[in-house]
Amino acid sequence: MPSLAYNSLLKVVSSYVDSKKAAEVLARQLTACKLNVDTIASADIQANLLRLSTACSLYISDSSKRDELKSKIAAI
């Protein structure tokens, strides 16, 4: 069962990117970071903030929204 932090992360990313694409990008990045959806915590998100926000923001054309997403992920 996905962790609370993952659900929050997915919710934030899904508000900027298509939800299926968001889940796909996050799954790829979590694998790269050797994390999984069941155990990921806020601390893990903070530790991999650059990777997660960079990967997700590649699918957002508006640069201001990219910054907004980064700050929202950081706030999780």
Next chain:
Amino acid sequence: MQNESPSLDANRSSVSTKIFLIVAIFSLPIGVLAYLLAANYTPQIASAQLELAGNSLQKPLMHVLYGLTSSKNVLQGCDAGNCATELTTQGTIVSSNLDTAAALNTQLAADLNTTSDGFAKKNHKDLAFENLESEWKALSVADAKVSTPAERAQLAEGYDRLSNQVKQLVSYVGDSSSLILDPDLDSYYLVDVTLLAMPEAVSHIANTASIGQKIASGAGSAVDQAVLANESSLLEESLNRIAASNATTFDADAANHGVSPTLQPNLGAALQTYKSVVTSYLALLKEVAGNPSPTNAAALATQAASAQKASLAYWETGANELDALLNLRIGDFQTGRIQALGFSALAVVIATFIAFAIGRSITRPLQELVRNLAPGATLLGVSVERIAEASQSQTPSAEESAIICEELNAHAENMRKAVLELARHVEGSAAAARMSNVEAGQTRS
């Protein structure tokens, strides 16, 4: 301006809309064919209903004919004054059935062309119900005053005249109701009996009874003997014709809108009775011709009355069975019409469901392709932007570059899968496998 042209508008329609349009276009001929098929039943049902109407009007008319011929026989078999009761009885039959026929005609006249105008147009003014009723009234008044042989002969002529008119009316109704053109073999031969053979048979019975009485009473001449022989032959021939027509009706029944359960039992029994009574009557006529005597005269009057009654009973059974056959035909056509419409509607519904399922199988991979490719444009744009920013700042982030490469790779893989899936749908599995092998070869090289 070009974008507003119909062809481009059609090109802009979604795949689902185009599939729906294809189904609609193919359903259109099914709908038209179903309509034509159903419409084909309607005149056949209307024609059978018209026949039913005609047959219903024949029933009281045949009773009138029976009453008139019986009255004539009564009149000729009695001495002055001793047949008033019997004449009154027959007169009541004629009056009540003429009234019934006239009342029925007010409902059916427009369909059967039996209005006064309708008769006039066909040069049959004399057959109009008003005319028949007034003639009958004149005869009724006359039969109360009959006393002398001359008056009786005059009244008998009047009965004959009216009988002929009623027979013509029966024939006219048979034509205008299309009974004469009945399209099925079983009912056609039954119409032959009820419409043509039986009215003639009733006349032959009346004529033989009339001449037979004359011969039996010793007043017959050689001409009367010849006429009696001739009328007897015609009655015998009519009996054979009726039996043959009945046999054809029975044989053809099953092949025309199914078996009528009452036809053979009812009509077969009625024919047997009629045949036996008329055969006895014919035998008696031969005896009367060979040996005229007052005893034979009395027996002849009784037998003639029995033959008239049997002919009417047989005719009634035939007319009722004709009704049953016509109702069976109407029911069969109505079922056929409902089935034609129902099966056509079912075919359209099934075709629509299949087209919907096929449409879904086409649009689903396309939607998947759109879902996979749509973020690609943003990804490529943002990736290029990032790389450009990184090259300008001269501080390329290795991690950011790696992430961009990973996402581009992942997207390329998604595109490859989507294109293969699309190829599988467009050109089939074999073509997709070939494409996959070519790609694998290119990757290896």
